[in-house]
Amino acid sequence: MKNLLNEFPLLAVPENGKRLVYLDNGATTQRPFAVLNAVEEYYKKNNANPHRGVYDLAMRATDAHEGARAVVAGFLNAEPDEIIFTQNTSEGLNLVAYSYGLEFLKAGDEIALSVAEHHSNLVPWQRVAKATGAKLVYLYPGADGRLTKEEISAKIGPNTKVVAVAQVSNVLGLAVPIAEIVRRAHEMGAVVVLDCAQSTPHMQVDVKALDVDFAAFSGHKLYAPMGVGALYGKKELLEKMPPFLSGGDMIASVHEQSTTYAPVPRKFEAGTRNVGGEVGLAAAIQWLTALGWDEIEAHEQALMQHALAGFAKLPYITVYGDAAPQGRYGVISFNVEGVHPHDVATILDADGVAVRAGHHCAQPLMEYLGINACCRASFAVYNTIADVDQLLESVQKVRGCMGFGDQ
Amino acid sequence: MGINDLYNQIIVENSRSPHHRHAVGGATISLEGVNPSCGDDITLQLRVKDGIVQEAGFTGEGCAISQASTSLMIDLIEGKTVEEANQLAGLFFGMIKGEVTGEDELDALGDAVALQGVSHMPSRVKCAVLAWHTLQDALGEQA
Ligand SMILES: Cc1ncc(COP(=O)(O)O)c(C=O)c1O
Numbered sequence: 419m420k421n422l423l424n425e426f427p428l429l430a431v432p433e434n435g436k437r438l439v440y441l442d443n444g445a446t447t448q449r450p451f452a453v454l455n456a457v458e459e460y461y462k463k464n465n466a467n468p469h470r471g472v473y474d475l476a477m478r479a480t481d482a483h484e485g486a487r488a489v490v491a492g493f494l495n496a497e498p499d500e501i502i503f504t505q506n507t508s509e510g511l512n513l514v515a516y517s518y519g520l521e522f523l524k525a526g527d528e529i530a531l532s533v534a535e536h537h538s539n540l541v542p543w544q545r546v547a548k549a550t551g552a553k554l555v556y557l558y559p560g561a562d563g564r565l566t567k568e569e570i571s572a573k574i575g576p577n578t579k580v581v582a583v584a585q586v587s588n589v590l591g592l593a594v595p596i597a598e599i600v601r602r603a604h605e606m607g608a609v610v611v612l613d614c615a616q617s618t619p620h621m622q623v624d625v626k627a628l629d630v631d632f633a634a635f636s637g638h639k640l641y642a643p644m645g646v647g648a649l650y651g652k653k654e655l656l657e658k659m660p661p662f663l664s665g666g667d668m669i670a671s672v673h674e675q676s677t678t679y680a681p682v683p684r685k686f687e688a689g690t691r692n693v694g695g696e697v698g699l700a701a702a703i704q705w706l707t708a709l710g711w712d713e714i715e716a717h718e719q720a721l722m723q724h725a726l727a728g729f730a731k732l733p734y735i736t737v738y739g740d741a742a743p744q745g746r747y748g749v750i751s752f753n754v755e756g757v758h759p760h761d762v763a764t765i766l767d768a769d770g771v772a773v774r775a776g777h778h779c780a781q782p783l784m785e786y787l788g789i790n791a792c793c794r795a796s797f798a799v800y801n802t803i804a805d806v807d808q809l810l811e812s813v814q815k816v817r818g819c820m821g822f823g824d825q
Numbered sequence: 826m827g828i829n830d831l832y833n834q835i836i837v838e839n840s841r842s843p844h845h846r847h848a849v850g851g852a853t854i855s856l857e858g859v860n861p862s863c864g865d866d867i868t869l870q871l872r873v874k875d876g877i878v879q880e881a882g883f884t885g886e887g888c889a890i891s892q893a894s895t896s897l898m899i900d901l902i903e904g905k906t907v908e909e910a911n912q913l914a915g916l917f918f919g920m921i922k923g924e925v926t927g928e929d930e931l932d933a934l935g936d937a938v939a940l941q942g943v944s945h946m947p948s949r950v951k952c953a954v955l956a957w958h959t960l961q962d963a964l965g966e967q968a
Contacts, residue, residue: 757889758886758887758888758889759888760863760865760887760888760890760949760952761832761888761889761890764828764831764946764949765832775863776862776864777864790864790866790886791863791864819828819829819832820832820840820889821832821834821837821841
């Protein structure tokens with residue numbers, strides 16, 4: 419991978435007097451000039467309220483909005499009218515939970531989800547379960563953090579109506595066997611809702627090949643601005659679902675006592691949209707995919723292997739989930755024996771190394787793993803082997819700093 | 826400020842020290858304090874009689890800052906009146922906010938002054954103040 423650091427203005431600024439080693443990409447990435455400039459261009463040259471004006475400028479804004487939708491559709495191998503712009507993954511998952519879950523689930527139905535789900539793909543389903551009388555059924559990974567075929571067959575059954583899973587866990591970094599899950603779910607007549615927040619930055623996601631029914635992701639984890647994301651839904655499902663939010667722009671016609679809705683996807687896009695963000699998202703997708711997926715995966719895999727090999731030499735480090743790098747994308751969660759993750763993160767920060775510490779919005783998984791919290795190093799295309807070396811060097815200072823005499 | 830000034834000997838030792846980690850016999854109040862964003866979670870127990878904090882203890886988990894702060898706080902408040910304990914909490918908040926910096930003024934905080942470094946670390950302030958907020962809430966409920 420060519421050196422990308424000079425394309426990211428924020429990464430050029432020192433942190434605590436040191437070069438910034440930004441390893442919290444699972445939370446949000448930094449943005450390249452390609453994205454920042456595209457957003458600025460839009461506001462300088464093309465900004466108006468799309469769909470609301472007949473003048474030329476409004477047409478250009480509409481083109482920017484619909485052009486971005488086409489780019490997102492291409493990115494996921496979907497049709498443009500199957501792409502709904504959202505604020506983020508959370509909004510996409512909530513849309514499916516309320517417009518699909520509340521509408522089509524009833525008492526006795528089951529919603530199957532992994533215990534590793536981010537709260538965004540868990541709390542909305544808890545609310546749907548409460549409102550409809552449906553039951554939440556959890557899939558538990560094995561000791562290696564991976565879901566087995568047996569667990570998939572055991573938990574997805576004839577009463578399952580929705581299967582909601584993250585393609586890649588934001589804590590374990592492991593990809594779920596999605597082909598297996600989709601096959602079983604469809605055999606049982608359930609729809610599959612895929613949380614792609616942590617997969618889209620690291621692998622090509624083809625919703626047609628996967629045959630998932632819904633897929634949600636966030637722009638900000640994918641080098642795009644905050645406040646924009648997208649939801650894919652199969653058209654026949656989107657068409658039979660009621661709107662999520664309602665109001666301006668999502669209607670065909672409104673009378674005193676009744677309304678007909680716009681066709682999908684506009685039925686699900688109430689109010690003025692974040693067109694600047696959408697333009698930034700399209701630019702980010704174009705920037706990322708121009709690097710080439712093979713190259714991206716090979717580079718991130720090399721970072722991962724280097725980090726895992728380094729951690730394996732440190733007896734006081736526990737890595738969560740199968741420490742083999744196969745099927746692991748972008749994320750390594752770990753703990754340092756005897757030291758609370760927040761203290762680890764503070765000590766790393768003093769060296770300019772930014773990692774996240776906490777429960778990572780996955781408290782049921784923390785409980786399942788028997789821990790309160792952990793540290794997470796997460797990688798992006800611009801990270802380098804030197805970044806991983808700095809992480810490994812700094813992590814070796816932690817126990818000494820906390821008064822353990824083993825170094 | 827270097828990282829070893831934050832994690833100085835007093836903090837490191839007190840973060841692991843077991844001497845106040847216990848339930849309190851005849852406790853008159855028990856209150857849980859939680860930092861939901863980071864998972865620090867302590868339960869503070871007090872036995873308050875005749876307006877005096879006779880004994881205090883805690884259980885729970887959290888980072889070194891939160892655990893050391895709790896332990897150092899208990900060192901300080903045992904044997905104090907409720908009013909004195911509340912005043913110490915106010916003084917501690919003043920130190921952490923960076924509003925009270927004079928050595929003489931902070932003298933009453935004893936070893937808890939070792940946490941002064943946190944005043945330069947906004948991300949860790951909530952860890953340092955958790956026990957003290959829990960104390961104030963507990964004493965308020967007691968009253
Ligand atoms: C797996 C997963 N799902 C959902 C989310 C929620 O994303 P957002 O906060 O952008 O809505 C995240 C990230 O925070 C995530 O990692």
